[in-house]
Amino acid sequence: MLSFEYARAESAAGAIDLARRGVEPRYLGGGTNLVDLMRENIERPRTVIDVTGLSRTIDVRADGSLLIGAAARNTALAEHRTVREKYPLLARAILAGASAQIRNMATVGGNLLQRTRCYYFYDDASRCNKREPGAGCDALEGFNRIHAILGASPNCVATHPSDMCVALAALDAIIHVAGPDGTRTIPFGEFHLLPGDQPQIETALRPAELITAVELPAAAASPRSTYRKARDRASYAFALVSVAAALEVRDGQVASVRIALGGVAHKPWRATIAETRLRGAPATEEAFRAAAEAELADARPLRDNGFKIELAKRTISAVLEELAR
Amino acid sequence: MRFSVNGTNHDLDIDVRTSLLDLLREQLHLTGTKKGCNQGACGACTVLVDGERINSCLALAVQYQEREIVTIEGVGTADQLAELQAAFIEHDGFQCGYCTPGQICSAIGMAAEARRGVPSIVTVNLCAEDVRLDHDELRERMSGNLCRCGAHNGIIAAVREVFVEETV
Numbered sequence: 198m199l200s201f202e203y204a205r206a207e208s209a210a211g212a213i214d215l216a217r218r219g220v221e222p223r224y225l226g227g228g229t230n231l232v233d234l235m236r237e238n239i240e241r242p243r244t245v246i247d248v249t250g251l252s253r254t255i256d257v258r259a260d261g262s263l264l265i266g267a268a269a270r271n272t273a274l275a276e277h278r279t280v281r282e283k284y285p286l287l288a289r290a291i292l293a294g295a296s297a298q299i300r301n302m303a304t305v306g307g308n309l310l311q312r313t314r315c316y317y318f319y320d321d322a323s324r325c326n327k328r329e330p331g332a333g334c335d336a337l338e339g340f341n342r343i344h345a346i347l348g349a350s351p352n353c354v355a356t357h358p359s360d361m362c363v364a365l366a367a368l369d370a371i372i373h374v375a376g377p378d379g380t381r382t383i384p385f386g387e388f389h390l391l392p393g394d395q396p397q398i399e400t401a402l403r404p405a406e407l408i409t410a411v412e413l414p415a416a417a418a419s420p421r422s423t424y425r426k427a428r429d430r431a432s433y434a435f436a437l438v439s440v441a442a443a444l445e446v447r448d449g450q451v452a453s454v455r456i457a458l459g460g461v462a463h464k465p466w467r468a469t470i471a472e473t474r475l476r477g478a479p480a481t482e483e484a485f486r487a488a489a490e491a492e493l494a495d496a497r498p499l500r501d502n503g504f505k506i507e508l509a510k511r512t513i514s515a516v517l518e519e520l521a522r
Numbered sequence: 523m524r525f526s527v528n529g530t531n532h533d534l535d536i537d538v539r540t541s542l543l544d545l546l547r548e549q550l551h552l553t554g555t556k557k558g559c560n561q562g563a564c565g566a567c568t569v570l571v572d573g574e575r576i577n578s579c580l581a582l583a584v585q586y587q588e589r590e591i592v593t594i595e596g597v598g599t600a601d602q603l604a605e606l607q608a609a610f611i612e613h614d615g616f617q618c619g620y621c622t623p624g625q626i627c628s629a630i631g632m633a634a635e636a637r638r639g640v641p642s643i644v645t646v647n648l649c650a651e652d653v654r655l656d657h658d659e660l661r662e663r664m665s666g667n668l669c670r671c672g673a674h675n676g677i678i679a680a681v682r683e684v685f686v687e688e689t690v
Contacts, residue, residue, distance in 0.1 A: 200537070200539060203584050225582070229580050272574075275641070281641065282649055289643060292643040296565065297575060297631070298565060298576050298631075301574045301575060301576050302576050431665075433665045
């Protein structure tokens with residue numbers, strides 16, 4: 198690990214000021230991803246700005262939305278009464294991720310900013326366009342069982358590892374950020390980027406911009422929702438495929454539906470094609486399967502991850518059937 | 523920088539790169555806390571901070587100034603074992619013992635989470651006020667601590683004996 202200047206921010210404005218003045222700055226939350234990557238010399242910040250002292254409050258606002266301070270720990274969000282009652286897919290997604298120890302450390306803002314990664318990213322004997330732009334990608338022709346089937350590019354086939362973010366994608370969360378030019382909000386679907394020809398750039402954040410809060414709109418409250426994660430062991434493993442979904446059925450028809458997938462792409466994947474097909478459709482196993490087929494129509498398998506296409510279809514169908522019961 | 527470990531304050535001047543784990547082991551010579559993977563995958567380094575379990579290997583020590591840190595040395599001593607330590611012996615909750623300090627600190631943090639009603643991914647009713655720590659719940663909640671000797675059944679039996687009666 199390279200040495201760095203450490204500073205603890207007392208305010209968002211103070212953090213941004215430190216980031217503007219610092220050399221190679223990074224904001225530090227719980228450190229569960231950043232510290233690990235610094236130890237591997239993949240992340241090499243020279244200025245580390247601890248933002249865990251900033252807002253961690255979780256407020257139910259007058260309009261019914263939920264505003265989550267970016268420094269809230271993952272556990273605090275999962276155990277929050279409103280999240281458990283109105284956004285169970287989010288509580289379940291968080292609880293499906295990592296281990297209890299890591300959830301106690303990890304912040305909400307940090308979860309959004311963890312790197313999209315694969316084992317070639319960690320291995321400095323391999324080529325990786327994220328680690329070294331233009332170097333090439335050894336995962337493309339390598340062992341790529343965990344890699345992307347949707348939205349990949351020839352430059353990167355890594356998948357976004359967050360569970361929490363899959364639920365946030367389904368919920369149309371709004372990211373509140375502050376930066377040198379003031380504050381703005383970013384719709385969740387525009388926050389993370391597909392790899393394209395610059396896979397080292399993973400989010401829409403501008404230099405020195407800081408995530409201050411994540412908002413869950415009142416309209417996204419989804420008491421009838423869940424999260425299902427298919428993985429190689431029963432606990433403490435990344436998703437091969439995961440599905441966050443919410444479903445309301447009225448008179449046998451789909452009144453509203455939200456679906457997002459994890460483990461399939463460089464970013465949490467909102468299944469808009471499946472959602473569009475399902476709205477107003479009969480809430481039947483056949484319709485669920487057809488929607489899943491449509492969503493995965495553009496999926497492209499690599500050598501080892503073709504199983505994910507059928508796994509994603511089956512998991513989407515199974516979760517919707519569970520919610521329709 | 524001031525660190526509170528097992529009720530004692532220590533004023534130390536450390537490199538900012540030092541992990542909490544290395545601070546405990548190398549600076550304070552509290553070697554009960556173990557370094558397994560050093561990347562957050564095994565749980566051997568688990569300690570309690572303000573009563574919550576964390577992986578000390580992923581923690582930069584500078585972030586934990588003025589917090590209440592408890593390690594296995596603060597849980598019990600060879601002369602006065604904590605109830606959970608005695609239960610680990612009774613139930614063969616270890617063979618080599620390397621993961622044991624982390625398992626015990628983790629179980630203490632786990633019990634506190636259950637007492638305040640934190641659900642897990644295997645909890646059927648997310649909105650239930652009380653957590654019922656059945657076998658599946660214990661396995662899931664302790665899954666951040668690996669035991670390469672395979673003593674998990676004994677570990678779960680020990681944790682169950684000490685913590686489950688009070689929460690069921």
